[in-house]
Amino acid sequence: MPPPSQPVDERRPRAQVIDRAWRDLGAGLESLSGPGGAPLTRTVKLIVLPLIVRPALRPELAADFLVPTEAARLAVLIRESGGRLRATARWFTLLKKTRRALGVVAGNPQDLYFQRCFELATEHGAPTTGAEEVARAVVDDLAQAGGGRTVEALKDCLADPALRARLDAELAAAWESRRPATDAAEALALAAEVLETCTAPEPNSSAYAAMVEVGHGELFGRVVWTRAGGVWGGEEPPAHLGLTARPVPARPEIGRGASTATLPAPLDRTLFERLFVVLQSSSRREELPAVPELVAREPGRSCAPLGLDDESLRVAVVLGARLAVGLDPLGTGDPGPGRTAAHRAVNGRWRREASVLRARRMTVSPRPDPDGGALEALAQDLRTPWAAYMRRLWVRLHGRDVRGAPLPDLASAWAVLDGVARSVMMDHRARVRAALRALSATPATAADAPEPRSA
């Protein structure tokens, strides 16, 4: 939350201070700047703030508005980095050129190279003789940063019959030793309290911490193992909110392959499919454990409550589930069960999204329509919004579990819950766009085919 305000005339937006100081540096920064001369959004986010301004060391520069002395200090920091930034810009141009020459296309060059370019500029200054060699090494290095953490390696690893036998035994033992439970009411009640506070400027983390400490995530996971319904006030929606296509989850299999298009519900996925998703989607694969270790840990995790080892991540599932049952993407306004501040925030976002989609002529019918085809399927997903939400949430949390990245406080948990809501919305938008494009892309157009074609 922004701090209390000072008089208007004195304060200046930090973004403006950065913009002005940047432009004052003059020419030589084109590759880090937008067409109008402002620094690229990514330049500010990945270079200027974390590497030059460093608000962690200078908390007074972390605010959105700065008083004149702070503004002046920030401008000086940028001015003093002018030489290094110009060198960074030249390294970036060189790296992009090298990348093209080497035929590397994966990833966004800004994300991949910005920080490295700043390091190179710090170490070598501007690129000189021998810089091409360095650039090639960096591009190669970053292209292979996965360090063998690939789907291919996973396939090889899981091809070993001895290993498969061992994993199978582990899965059987771990699945047998589960301790199911039947009542999660206490966890869900507390989840509602947490959701009521998580959008506040100073979220109260204590209820969240209590849930983690008591093990409410584990409790909910144990209930999902045995109870098909009745958790959310009726037989529908199911207790697991679509985390499995079955009434209750079944023992995971090991699996030998996967395809993005046909992935089953999260808790129905094989070990292979679970790890496949992690390897496919992780932008920083070098942070993952090596493939044999990934494989060794997954049987235990897959038989843990909710398929996750870390309790804070399991609590995030409970919070997400409690949030998901009250989502109202179609704006029906039905008074959902105990909507909280978090629901109001996310449903408000859906309402804005709906108005964008109407203005962009990308609607789906709010009422069921048997003739609706692909669009009706998308509308149907909006009528059961929890399934898409839980699916995405689980994948994100599983990725964190694998990387050993828990959610230490309510603010970080809410960032994930809110981010998933946003992703679900963006998914919907992309799917509507694709469905409409498919409709208008039927092969024969009027101009080409004046006569109706027979099928």
Next chain:
Amino acid sequence: MTEVHVARGRDGSVRVTAGPVSGQTGGPDDEGVPGPDFTRCVLDVAGALLVWPVLGTPGPPVAEVHDVRRAQQWLWAVYGEGVAAAVHDAAAGHPTGRRLTAGTSALTHTAARLGFGHWAARWWPASYPDGIPELEGDVLGLELAALTHQCQELSDDFDDGVADLIEEHRAAVDPLLRWWHALPPQPDGTADHLERVLRLVDDAADCVGLDGPELQRLRSALDEERGHARASAPVDLSALFARRDGHALAAGAAPRAGGRVIARGAGTNDWRRYPPGFVDSAEHAVSWTARAHGARRQIEVEVVAHVSAPAAGVPLAAEVRVNGGGPHRIPLVRRDDVWAGRGELELLPEAGLPVTATPRIEVGVLLPGFDPGPGPDLGVEREAIRDLARRRLADAAQPSTDGTGPFLAEILAAAPDEDY
């Protein structure tokens, strides 16, 4: 300089409204710009929605700021620092709204243009009978990519769509290059406009790491241009972009249906009920004829197709209501330049009227699954949009006028069918 109003809403979001349209216009979906969906330009930016009215005088956008911290990145650049501070204060709990003066900047104008371009890509009222040509989608798409790149400060992640726009519309790169090469260099003319767009597309592609044959040709053409004069050769624009002007209305070509005509009329062409590119935007694109075949009553519906509508595979439907009764759907299939369908008609008399009274028949066209449902009669607004399109095309036909700042796609649409 324009006056704006900054106030916090009940949901915690902060709204910046321009001019006389302030927060009291109403409903939960209202963005501070009243009017139907097709009269609003909407831009999704970091932490906020920006909305402009399509009709009426240009001005600063209405902003619905839902994440004040993210929005601080651009608020000062779009509205000036005073408004940025007022939004900050409103979010921090400043109780009452404030009225203050907003500045304008290059970013304000470019953002408005981007918003309008997105609107045009979805709602441009292309119509054969109205003489409003369609806008070439790939040309418009690439110019939107260029504008998005120019407005890069507005977004804080990579879902601003530049990469998608370039990928989807890269087919226009080569024709645009040929068009550019065919034009004599002249200051502030279309050649400059083309070069600006092409350079921005090239830079945007470079920024996000896109590559491919079209983009490589674009890069080398732009590199060459710095050193060489262009080889000017006339070019046929309609051939370059494969324009579809050959829309021959199949008036009277329908198979004779027989029977006795008992009524005929025009239906409602509600643009909101189907996606762009299927139905001609003319007000009278929907027509119907009711016939008597002995005791049976049938209705035939014809809907003029959009010039680039797909020939098959689209389940468009007509919706028929008789005397205010429940809606009844008739599937439409493509026949020449119309979507056509025929169905039985239940002519029950309206309550309180004699059986002999002329039936009241209402016909609409919609895409099932897309249709948000029938709405109020918006004929006046549709006509205003057609007027706007005609005005812009007239401006675009004279590249010297700087009035509307036409898009390349508009210049192309307004160009006469001859060698350029």
